[in-house]
Each structure stands twice: as structure tokens, then as C-alpha cells.
Amino acid sequence: MKTILVVAESRQNELRPISLEVISAAQSVREADDKVVVAIIGQQSESYVDDLSLKGVDEVVAVKVSSEDFDADIHEAAVTSLMENYTPDVVLLPHSVDSLGYAPTLARKGNYGFATDVFKLEYDGQDLVVTRAGYNEKVHVEMDFPGKDCVILTIRSSVFKAVEESGSPSTTSLDMTNIGSRCQNVRYVEPEGADDIDITSVDFIMSIGRGIGEESNVDEFREMADLSGATLCCSRPIADSGWLPKSRQVGQSGKVVGNCKLYVAMGISGSIQHMAGMKHVPTIVAVNTDPGASIFTIAKYGIVGDIFEIEEELRTHFE
């Protein structure tokens, strides 16, 4: 019998959907007599208990702390004492910006096994074996944790299907409002670009990546997008360089293009953060000079070729 502790995540008074995916990851290795405990940490933690009362969850723990906003010191201390109380065998966190801020210290202080951005968990006898990617998604790596009684993992988003069916776990409340912090929330800043078109609503996108090389090449792709009726979007380096506005960035820290049906990726390698914004698109066509580019693993059609040569030829069909 093992105990799996899931730490759910909230932000700006909402439960983050990835929490339900992490519960699903816990189910993927749950055996009949195992116990799944889901914790939520925040000033208003009790308000999420209903949403977390899901099938396959045995207990929901609402941990009340002094700050509603994520705080690395508070989360670390809270999860540490949860781990003392529940002595879990496995602790699952979302692979999120918040978790990145404290998961490594948690693992280090307890000398627990540790792996991040995990997308598969399984048991080989008694041994937990997890899979993550390496070398910019070009290889997969199976890892284990010899000699570790407890393992902390952060779970990749959009891999495990969110648990939706409700259940009736027991609930517990813990007060940890006495934990101090060395880092305080000042304010949230909404992303800019509200005046630009909303790329989450369009159905056809042509997206450019670092493969376009120079700013002066953006125009020909803008023209191509216009000619073919596509909305021009981009990967992060293009927005970071200011070649296209941030509002056109697709991915984890940009937009998820929820309504897109056709996505033509030009010179984009397919990092996990970019794919987070577009891998659901039914028809993805990727053009890349590197036949090993990971974008080809999710594309429906692939062209190994130079985006400038392809663009020049493509144009003739629309002019």
C-alpha cells in the first residue's frame, strides 16, 4: 500500500485545470489499496475542496496559509509538513511556473528522489520508473530512484486527461497561517496586446519561428499569410525580439490557439512550451530543414525543406 500526495494549484481565485491532470497522473499508478491525498494550499483553500472531490481521491486537505498568492517559502514549508503527516511514497506537482519555484528545494531538503516534466509513470516491481524527454525533445529518458523512499515529480501538462467524475473523499483542514515568507506579491500584470486580434479565436494560422533568421524576413511571411487568408503568429523568440507583438505568441507563456483547425509551422522546432499552445490543432503542417525536428512528431503533414524556398513556391498558388 502506498500513499500518493498530489499538490493542486490555484491562481487568482481559480483552481488551475492542470491540477485535475495531475490527479489523473496519480490514478495512472494507483493500485487498489493505495491512498491518494490531494492538497490545496492558500488563504481560501477550502473553497476548492468541492472541485477537488473527484473519483479516485481518498482525501482532500485544505491547507490554510497567510497568502492566497503562490509563495515559494510558504509552499515549501506547507508541503514539507504535509509530507511529515502523510509520509507519501510519491508526491506529484504540476510542472508549472509555481512548482519550478520550490520543488527543487523540497527534494533537496528531504533528499527525496526527483524528476521534472514527467509524462509517464509506471512501476517495475517495487521500483517507480518515470519517463521525461531530453535533448530538446529528441530523446526519451527513463529514470528511476534507487534507494529513495519518496519521490517528488512534476507532471507535464496536457498529457494526462483531467479527472472529471466526482467522488466523495474525506476532507481535512490544516492551519499553517504562521509560516513566514521572504517574497511578497505586489500585483498581477495582465499580458499586453488587448488591441490586437485575438489569435485564440481564429481557425487558420501561419506561424513563424526562429528559422526565419532575421527581422527583415518577417514581411514576406506576413504577405504570404495575408494572401492565403491565414493569421500570422509566432514562437517565442520572434515575440521576444519584438518582430511580432507578444499577442501573436503561441505556447505556454503565450496563447493556446483553441479554435485553430489548420496550423502551418514555418521554421519552428517544436519545443514542449510551443506545442502546449497548438498540439491539439487537427491539421498541423510543419516545414523544417531538420528531419529530426520534434514538431514532426505531432504534425499531420511534414515537409523537410527550406521555408524560404517553400514560401516562394507557395506564393505562386495564391497570387
Next chain:
Amino acid sequence: MKILVAVKEVASLDDDFEIRDDQLDVDEDFLLYELNEWDDFSLEEAMSIKERSDTEVEVVVVSVGPDRVEESLRKCLAKGADRAIRVWSDEMEGSDSITVGRILAAVAEQEKPDMIFAGVQSSDNADASTGIAIASYLNWPHTAVVAGLDYTPGANKATASRELEGGLGQEVEISCPAVLTIQLGINTPRYASLRGIKQAAAKPIDEVSLSDLGLSAEEVGADAAFSRVRRMYIPEKGMATMIEGTTAEQAAKLAQIIKEFKGEA
């Protein structure tokens, strides 16, 4: 005042790479080394703080790795870092991100910087944990994925803007000294000037070993790591139908896909 910038030489893969016979890593012949992309941004952040500061600021770059890492450290010196430290002992081979954090924390204990920057993650393994592990060993305040920073060297507080999912920003006030992991796009990294490259050749790269740091062999390397690689393999390529032919043929097919989508074909 001093800012310590932790940098990593990352490996990318050559086309047609092969996995080693023991299936634990990629065959070394197919690895191409370069400075981690995130580290260009952390170095730039340190350099711009130095240049804006009224008080003297020393920017020190540190990396854990064998001889070849010197090349990446030279690149940082060419961009203006004052000094570089390369940490290596054979026992460090196989260290994971947290163990590397331990080594870097030991360097920080000797250097006593006022601020430490590390990249959010490295482009090869993307563990995204070294920086925060450094903070953990030092017991310093820390925050991850910083995309904006307001910091005066020596101040006991800084305002950092964390970049959250969906591009939402969160400004936090953090006590210093602190460890911040720096995100892409926080600034525009400079290129090394010709003069910088010349000067870099003359700047020192201190070499530091395990014993210099007062660490023991048991504290580093594969045996001290928090995880172990069991097997590395090349994943199935997925479902992409490759469009073959001449460029004109490939483009014609793409045009057809677009036109069919728009109901024009």
C-alpha cells in the same frame, strides 16, 4: 558588489545521432556544445545592472564542467564578465541538476555575491531546477522564471516580475541576497565586440576543484544524484505524413491543403 551568474554549456544533437551501446546517453560524437540560450539573458541582466550602477559591480560567471567549457566561459568574458570560474573534478561526472546546485552553492559560499542569476532551464535537459537548488543549499530567498527585474546592487530588496502561464505577469518583492532564475526575453543580449573578444583572451578563468570547495566525493556525481537514467531511446516519430518531391511539388501540396481547408478546392 558582486553578481554571480551560473552558466551551462549545453549539448544539442547532430542530425542522425545515435544512442550509446549502454543506452544511457547519446554517443558523444553526435553532441554539439554551446552556451545555454537562457544564460545569454542572465549574463546580459547582470551586465546591464553593472553598467547602470553607481557603485562598482563585479560580474563573475561560473560553470561546472570539463575543459571544453572554457570556450563558453570565454564567450561570457568577451561579453564583459569580469571573471570566470570553472569547477571540475572527475568525481563530478554524472551529477544531476540538484547536485550541480550543491557545487555552485559551495562556490557562492566562497564568492559571497550579493545576487545570483541562473537560467530558468537548460535547453538540453530542461530540468529547470539548478538555480532553485543553489538557493536551497544556501537557504537564500529565490524566485523562478523572472522576466523583469528592478534591482540596485547591495539593496536588501528587489522587485522581480515572474512570468506565469498565459503570459500573465506577477510582480513580487523579494529579500536579497537572492537567487533568481532568468527567463528568455527579459532583455536583449548583446553580441561580443571584437575588442571584447581580444580582452577576454587575457582575462583569468579560475579553476576550482572538489577539494577547493571543501566538498567530498560522496556529495557529488552520479551516486549523489536524485535520480538515475535507466534507458535513453529515440521515440517513435509519430504520425506525420511526409510530403516528398521537389520544392514545387511540396509547395503545391501545401497549397492544396490550404485551399481544401478554405473550401476553395
